[in-house]
Amino acid sequence: MLKTIVLLIVALVVIPLVAFYMDDPLSALQRTMLHTSAWMMLGVAAYCFIVGELTGNNSQVDKLWSVIPIVYAGYFAYAADWEPRVTLMAVLVAVWGIRLTYNFSRRGAYSWRFWDGEEDYRWPILRKDPMFNSRFKWMLFNLLFIGSEPS
Known part of the structure; x- marks a missing residue:
């Protein structure tokens, strides 16, 4: 378990920081895009966490995982002043996201009541796991993993 935790920290924290600081400095536009997308991500994670906690349905994140990339890609294309390569990528992301969203909606x-809908089969199974035997542990797991997964 400790090896897995260390590997995840290295993969999710250390490598991006090294890449960030060892590469060319970001331009003003890139910094703005990075900050804006980070705030967007935090907003999505907060929404998924809060609605999941209020409704007891932790699949809020599953409803958004095919839609959020479309929003991010659209924002980046807009912020890049519709540069052709970025716009092409945004279109491809939108086509793929629409396909995924359609399949998931079937x-x-x-639902019009956004808190309704099917809950992923994994969450009830995980809730029964002894590792998540307290409400606090499940809430922490929801905050740090489930709610931030699509972001």
Whole structure:
């Protein structure tokens, strides 16, 4: 377990920081895009966490994982002043995201009441795991993993 934790920290924290500081400095536009997308990500994670906690349905994140990349790619294309390569990537992301969203909606995942819909089969199984035997542990798992997964 400790090896897995160390590997995740290295992969998710150390490598991006080294790449960030060892590469060419970001331009003003790139910094703005990075900050804006970070705030967008935090907003999505907060939404998924809060709605998941209030409703007891932790699949809020599953409803957004095919939609959020479209929003991010659209924002980056807009911020890059519709530069052709970035716009092409945004279009490809949108096509793929629409396909995924359509397939997910056929399973009954979406509802006008956004808190409704099918919950992923994994979450009830994980709730029964002894590792998540307290409400606090599950809430922490929801905050740090489930709620931030699509972001």
